[in-house]
Amino acid sequence: MGRGFVISNGSHAESNKKKKTIGRAIVIGPNAIKFVTITIIAILAVVYLSQSTAGASRSLKIRDIESKKEDLLLQKERLEAEQTRLRSLKEIDNGIEKPAMEPVSSVDQSLNRSAVAKVN
Numbered sequence: 001m002g003r004g005f006v007i008s009n010g011s012h013a014e015s016n017k018k019k020k021t022i023g024r025a026i027v028i029g030p031n032a033i034k035f036v037t038i039t040i041i042a043i044l045a046v047v048y049l050s051q052s053t054a055g056a057s058r059s060l061k062i063r064d065i066e067s068k069k070e071d072l073l074l075q076k077e078r079l080e081a082e083q084t085r086l087r088s089l090k091e092i093d094n095g096i097e098k099p100a101m102e103p104v105s106s107v108d109q110s111l112n113r114s115a116v117a118k119v120n
Contacts, residue, residue: 028036
């Protein structure tokens with residue numbers, strides 16, 4: 001029985017020579033297992049920390065946006081109160097009757113001179 005596919009260490013195929021095949025068994029010792037385990041734990045820790053940091057930064061952005069919204073609502077209420085005050089002042093100004101001025105020629109200037117002298 002022959003092999004269908006041979007992987008060799010040589011750079012070219014030579015006939016009539018015995019070829020060495022590459023071993024397919026991977027041997028992992030106790031130090032390699034420790035290294036792989038520590039590496040996997042470190043990667044998982046970095047992923048967890050990046051996700052928790054991203055969540056915290058999103059919550060900070062949301063909190064900032066909500067505080068800006070509250071400030072804008074307070075400013076809106078103040079401006080509405082100012083608008084109402086200015087409208088009422090305008091209505092008061094429009095509601096007051098302006099006294100009609102009389103021309104100087106029609107004013108009665110007949111004062112009693114003795115009454116004026118007594119006041120002084």
